Amino acid sequence: RRVGGRAEARRTAAELLERVDLTPAEDYLDKYPHQMSGGQRQRVAVARALAMNPEVVIADESTSMLDVSIRVSMLNTLGRLRDELGVGFLFITHDLAVAKYFAWEGEIAVMYLGRVVEHGPTPRVVGEPSHPYTRALISAVCEPDPDLVHGKERFRLRSADVPDLTDLPPGCDFHPRCPLHEAGGCDTLRPSLVRHQDRLLSCHVVTRG
Template sequence: MFEHTEHDAKSSHALMEISDVSKIFTTKHATLPAVDGVNLTVNAGEVLCLVGESGCGKTTTARMAAGLSKPTAGTISYDGQDIWSLDKAGFGNFRTAVQYVHQDPYASLNPIRTVEATLTAPLRKHGLAKNGKEAWEQATQLLRRVNLTPPENYLSKFPHQLSGGQRQRVAVARALSLDPKLIIADESTSMLDVSIRVAMLNMLGSLRDDLGVGFLFITHDLAIAKYFGWQGRTAVMYLGKVVEYGPTPEVINNPQHPYTRALLDAVPEPDPDAAARKLEGGGLKSAEIPSLANLPSGCSFHPRCPIAEDGLCDVKEPALAPVARRSVSCHVVQREDGHPGDRIRPPEPAGATSTS
């Protein structure tokens, strides 16, 4: 039940398209644009990493991609079809093909179900196992796939008898039980210890390579995106918008948007000399994130941006445009395009004369 065809694994067609998607939440006192005009694609067998600070809209985007939340505007298409125009059977097939792995392994599993019951329930419900014996055999195969061996040691256990890493592997095994084409992993390693996190990422990588499963991988850590999505693409979100989007090596090694640079500067650096060269606070003018209920005019990042220009960045909202082999939403970076190897200049000292 785990095998995909060679065509599935190597196809480059758009498995999922997120087109001009927005999500607005309304309260008694405010309108909150959690996601605003996002465009993303995930190809078959590809990893797309979606990164940004907490509250930037990553999880809301992921929930819409999984069909768990309906967008206020825009379309979510799977295999070329708008998922919200599908009939009941078609939507059920979509929900089978796209599986979600939650952040918290302590809350995502039913505490009164054994591992065997957790894994066999979807198999029986969707007719992938004809009887109890066949369901048990497939459950053991799933546990081997996520490196929980020997499977017999885990099938009878309840979630509270497992470590955090083991629980998350069971959650991944459950997602694999329906032979998905796309897995949406929402901060699925953030609550794990570092050593367990690496093992988890290696396991997910083997699923990507062996089964041709595509991933929409949500994380706040660009180091994780670099490790897991190096051969894929990375989209950086800020306050509901994508501000930089392109091949992961380009985004990580030569970041163009000042927010992407700030995220990279926040990654711990073991080399003291390299750490000393990083600007404190990522070089940002402010650590305070604006409220969605009262977004700044123009570019929403300009109050924190070290290269923002008065009369431009605080007036006009930048579009996401091609820059240096990726797309960037920044007036200053777009103006200075033509030097793809150059890094963004640090802010000039007070009193210095700008030559730009």
């Protein structure tokens, strides 16, 4: 959006700050980053992204450094913007509890070493994980989220060591750590991401069942 001068630019900036719940905007317009909290700086970053009238916003670990109470407030703001403006969000996080909270009505893709291993509706993937890595992630959740871990058995990995990205193992990247590993298949052929029931899945063993 092109602005005609300093006054209009300030008005536009104020509107964006208020949209991301930094109110009154006049309290923030002339502040430097070091004069703001981490949560306020994150909101300014979102406001900057919205200034371009985007169709999609990529939010990479946008709440990972925030206090839990501020994190929930930030997620609520992003959800409101998503619904009010019709903006799509590609939300990247290592925290499955956050992903569940933000994307419950959307979809989730679980990645391992840069490749998608499971992709589907969030309630289904979180509630009934199929890929061994997704199952291990949910089993390892430390946050008190009863809905996320209730009734799920501890899924133990064969190894805690993550392969070197410059020297990946043959076959499935996850097979050295996978409890479901089958010699002669998992360690020789990389599985494709294929449709399996209600989701996309990359696992020789599970997709054969």
